[in-house]
Amino acid sequence: MTKRVAVLGFMLESNNFSPVTTEADYRKRCYLQGAEITDELAKAAPKLPAEIVGFNAEMNRLGQDWELVPVVAADAEPGGSIDQDFFMATLKLMEGYLRAAGDLDGVYVVSHGAMRATGEFDPDARVYEMVRDVVGRDVPLIATLDLHANVSEPMATETDVLVAYLTNPHVDQRERAAEAARIMVEMWNGMTPHQYFIKVPIAAPTVTLLTAEGPYADLINYGQSKLSDDILNVSVTAGFIYSDSPKCGMSVIVTSRNDPKPARKLAEDIATRAWADRERFKKALTPLSMATDRAAALGRDPSLPACIMADVADNPGGGGSGNTTFVTKAFTEAGVDGAFIGLMIDPAVAAEAHDAGEGAHLTVTFNAEPRTEFDEALSLDVTVEKLTEGSFVGRRGLLKGRAIELGPCALLKCGGVLIGVASNRKQCADPMMIEQFGLNIADLRTVVVKSRGHFRAGFDEFFPPEYVYEIDCPGLTSPVLGNFNWRDLVRPVYPLDEEATWTCPG
Ligand SMILES: [Zn+2]
Incomplete structure (x- = not known):
């Protein structure tokens, strides 16, 4: 039967x-x-x-x-x-x-x-x-x-x-x-x-x-x-x-x-x-100032091993918006060279870049219309390096073999910092998300991904675990649990409540 x-x-x-x-x-x-x-x-x-x-x-x-x-x-x-x-x-x-x-x-x-x-x-x-x-x-x-x-x-x-x-x-x-x-x-x-x-x-x-x-x-x-x-x-x-x-x-x-x-x-x-x-x-993260210093040093000294940094607090794969500007602001202000940051999810900026065309110089404002308390606006003078439609198949890790639709995407350059912008919210967990812009990841000195952990399976061929940093920034998916206003979580719960006790019912 x-x-x-x-x-x-x-x-x-x-x-x-x-x-x-x-x-x-x-x-x-x-x-x-x-x-x-x-x-x-x-x-x-x-x-x-x-x-x-x-x-x-x-x-x-x-x-x-x-x-x-x-x-x-x-x-x-x-x-x-x-x-x-x-x-x-x-x-x-x-x-x-x-x-x-x-x-x-x-x-x-x-x-x-x-x-x-x-x-x-x-x-x-x-x-x-x-x-x-x-x-x-x-x-x-x-x-x-x-x-x-x-x-x-x-x-x-x-x-x-x-x-x-x-x-x-x-x-x-x-x-x-x-x-x-x-x-x-x-x-x-x-x-x-x-x-x-x-x-x-x-x-x-x-x-x-x-x-x-x-x-x-x-x-x-x-x-x-x-x-x-x-x-x-x-x-x-x-x-x-x-x-x-x-x-x-x-x-x-x-x-x-x-x-x-x-x-x-x-x-x-x-x-x-x-x-x-x-x-x-329990886990300690890398403060943004330290991450910025490291990225600046990597840009100056090609003999140092390249690294990947995760903006873990703004992970679209955990409900983050993928649009916070803390790292981009710090890196551009510090004059970091050879860095890629992405994906920044901002359909308005992607559309502006597509209107302007490749090679255009313009001023863009990320988070012109903020939706959450973390969406700080940031205006930057950029060059449009590359435009894509953001449609491809994932090649490594979580998204391998899956059709990915990011909508209109743009690669922007501000000083020595490249910013990958996408329209649809998705965590940066697959190398194709960077390679779609014609970039060779091995040429980059610092890659900053908006992802909590899935990037590890996508980018392991470029960055072994010892060259992974998790940056401490504000955001909807911050691992610093004290940052949130919990309402419905049953307390006490560890590690938020260090004094929590428990014995196995049996
Ligand atoms: Zn999961």
Whole structure:
């Protein structure tokens, strides 16, 4: 019998300090339904979440007699909480497709897991509840999550298995989706999963959550070392504190096969380890003045190794606007040479540059119309070096193989500083975002990216980890957690509240 699997995706990482995420934000990136999804899947570089591509490929690779029943695939750049009416409309659209689908043998949901809506804290759980309502408890419901998911108890109880990314920068979306496919097949063959969930009150700044090394890497590696015939999956999600939601914080989710006991035992073990290691989740950044001095020195002395600096507080990949001017102001005032800064998201400046044409000299003003308290205006005399339409395929890291649409882009030059400007908000995580301007990254002395951590997987061929700096500037995604006015975060939480105490419930 052909197995029929409904596939849906509803993704958003909500930074509650950012402007509300609307239908337009989804339409810009991915909002497809029904046959549009299968049509998109057939393309060489689909704009679909990579998980849908990975799930589909694995089911086919397994030789499974199956049918993908497309529902809705909705994905937006990380941003503010989702508009409640749009959330409800999308939920209803999904429900309509599911009810019309007839008998189903499984449902695969692609979630980010840190969605917040303007009217509710836990829309991810609401999606799973809706699915259960339609298909009942006997049909496998498996969801994949971003490593920054804020997991809640209802999210764990409504699903059979939650499978979270293991990598940060995230490069294993397809692999985790493939794992979800294999788990679904195992369930069809009679395996019963038992999921155990523990919340740990650690809400670490994202810069301490890399998986190459550090406290979080140790936790992930420990969990993976425990996979066995009993233990089906270990997911440790770090959470996304900027959602400012009661469900923020680290989550340990362990799933065992057939017997619930091993899951519980291992989840308690991992949660206890995480808490014992909590002091390592603190991190010092490089002050802007030091970063500027370093960039100036690199411009003067070609014998010094080039470096990459991340403006981590203004990361569009975490809901940042990608338009703050602190670094650009400091570098241009200091007369830094050989630096590239980008991408500055400012469609008005990009349009002005396109009107003026390549080679033109003009004065541009970034953030002429500020939207957040961090959008300080900055006027600069620049030369238009290069204009593009910002349309290409990512070549390395997170965005490899994905179609990227930045809208009209411009490379501006102010003294010795090159500024890459784009129209659509996107973090600078792929070398193509700089190379599209005809630049050779190896020729640059300092590259400043508006990205928190995903740039590492895109630019590692130019900059080894020891030449990475994280700059301390104001912004919507600042790792300096004391900078924010938290409202809905459950306190105390570490490291924001140093005195926080916790013992594992057991
Ligand atoms: Zn993430």
